[in-house]
Amino acid sequence: MKGLSRDRLWSIAVLLPSILLLAVFVYGFIARTVYVSLTDWGNDPAQALALDPIIRWVGLANYQELFTGFLQGRFRQELVNTIFFTLFFILGCLGLGLGLALVLDRNPRGEGLWRTIFLFPMSLSFIVTGTIWRWMLQPQGGVNQFPNAVGLPAGQFSWLSSTDAVWKFDWNALPLITASVVGLVLILLAVRAARAGDRTRAIVSGLCAALLLGWALFIGPNVRLLPAPELHGFNLALIGIIIAAVWQMSGYTMALYLAGLRGIPEELREAAKVDGASDFGMYRHVIFPLLAPITLSAMIILGHISLKIFDLVYAMTGPDNTYTSVPALNMYLTSFRQNQFALGAAIGTILLILVAFVIVPYLTSSFRGEEGHA
């Protein structure tokens, strides 16, 4: 009678409310959003806010509009912005966080104080961080005035208002680029598998890579998403936002790394020293490999923060600056200013998929790990 034991009943009674709330307010609403994204709600202004709107099923038309529609260039720029932002934000946080942690690990004087100072920015909300950094990155003040202090002319870089971009590419080349990148990754996997002696795996990945690269070479160049070339790149104004975001979150990675460093047993270091490892060699071969799991979890946390970032950008460059905009901002504007609920829901769904790309592999691996321990 295990199923009816008191403990069990209690646990069910205690868990039930949160399960119900989660089912409705998380999963129910996700389902609802995905459904709305497949309709035309809001495409006709007369129906958008009507008491009893007529909503029609349109399939994937909204997604098609976002990726290939003439009017949605802003969204595509935002996707590119997100990718660059995520890349530099994660690299910046990991690099700075690790650096700080390594310095603090050498037990400098006033270590506790430094730790607090470095961790402090994390206690602020992104809105506050954004406002402070917006002041500092004003074109005629703040950071640009620093050279004045040593008698040099003021800096001219427009941190948040630059409209220049580097590394531009034509959106039409996107299928080609994606196929090539995925193909190269697959080749890498195939080579690795072959080295490890896993023959089936090597053959499967090799074949997939060949297929993709073949497609990229012969069919890819003829695929045209847009009637005219549309250039997207890394907008220089994003640099200011990345600096603020790294400032805010690198303390957090520092804390993670510091915990990891302190968790490495002293015996290992001593053993390495006895074996004649130099300082550099010890870090390279002993300590950094042990920090790899921490890097992974930091990347997951930072990755999903950067994909759904909204408030920092809103505070720093406002909602209407398309050069620095991100999908979350566009989702808000599309839904609540333009009343295009279906299109907004489609952007939301794309964001969810992007975040899922980061989170799901992590979740599966950690679930597997737990089962393995059990």
Next chain:
Amino acid sequence: MKKALLIAAALTVTGTASAAGKLEIFSWWSGDEGPALDALVKLYKQRYPTVAVDNATVSGGAGTNAKAVLKTRMLGGTPPDSFQVHAGQELIGTWVVANRMEDLSGLFKSEGWDKAFPKDVIGLLSAKGGIWSVPVNVHRSNVMWYNPAKLKAWGVTAPKTWAEFLTTCNTLKAKGVAAPLVVGENWTQQHLWESVMIGTLGAQGWQNLWTGKTKFTDPKVVQGFTTFGRVMDCANKDASGLSWQQASDRIADGTSAFNIMGDWAAGYFTTTKKLQPNTGFGFTPSPGTSGTFVMLADSFGLPKGAKNRTEALNWLRLMGSKAGQDAFNPLKGSIAARTDSDLSKYNTYSRSAAADWKRNKIVGSLVHGAVAPESFMSAFGAVIDQFVASKNAQGAAAAAQQLATRSGIGQ
């Protein structure tokens, strides 16, 4: 203890007795604009002392936050009794087409407002055979601000057409003025675009654009885009980092020569910067638009299903009256929408604007919600941004036309 209970009981009794009616007013007027609204509420309480007025202000510039709250309330079935909205298509294209507003033509007729307000204004407020909101104030969007002393020093005058503007711009650049024109963040660029377009197309051409008679792909409109691109070449490069106040500062300190901004800039110059009109700052209609008054107005409408309909109608009656408008506008820094207001209550700039209001051809502003619905305006910002980056006039015009079709303009 007993005493306290008695007092409390007495208070509730008198409370309910005096509050014979209730009225909830929804607006985004807070801060600097709060006193103007308070003046109106005070007047309302004098006339209807038994009504409890609930001032439901949601602060935030241009009503961005208020509009989002309003949407939640309307969709949730608890509309405020009367809410603020920019007069014209912002209301019509959003709430009137969704069949959520009450027609106010009856009120306009019974109060004689058909004659009190200029005919062009009634036209902007009308659609689908009804009149949908009561304008309480008027702002002008097509004003060019400049620094008179600096212009004298540079030896130029305020240009009258956009062609002349471009020549002046070159002269100034030759004299070492890096950015003869100052613009700010995205919406101020749209604001400039609107002035360039009206200066290029003329008032009638501008109206045709919004009735669908002229397409955005029309060569004249494309020409307007090209001109706008050249005008933007005269502007500062750090535009998107500046608020309109920071842009106005550059006129005051003489770093830039011209700025196109609405007439709230007059309030900023006189009140915040302590400058005198005509000496500290100069103003003239933006190039090519003399004789045209590009208006935007705050107005109040009556949503269907308002709980206190009678009180709300009385509120609207007060807002449209001469007394109401003259109590509100001098404090707000705008002018009355009525043509019979008491000009002695206004400052120098407002008097000149009020005089133009009576004489000029009146057309609506795009960026401030008079001629196009929110769905157009909000997405149009991205079109302008892309145009400023690419300078592709054909492409921008085609994108604008697609947006217009999507938003139901000219249908």
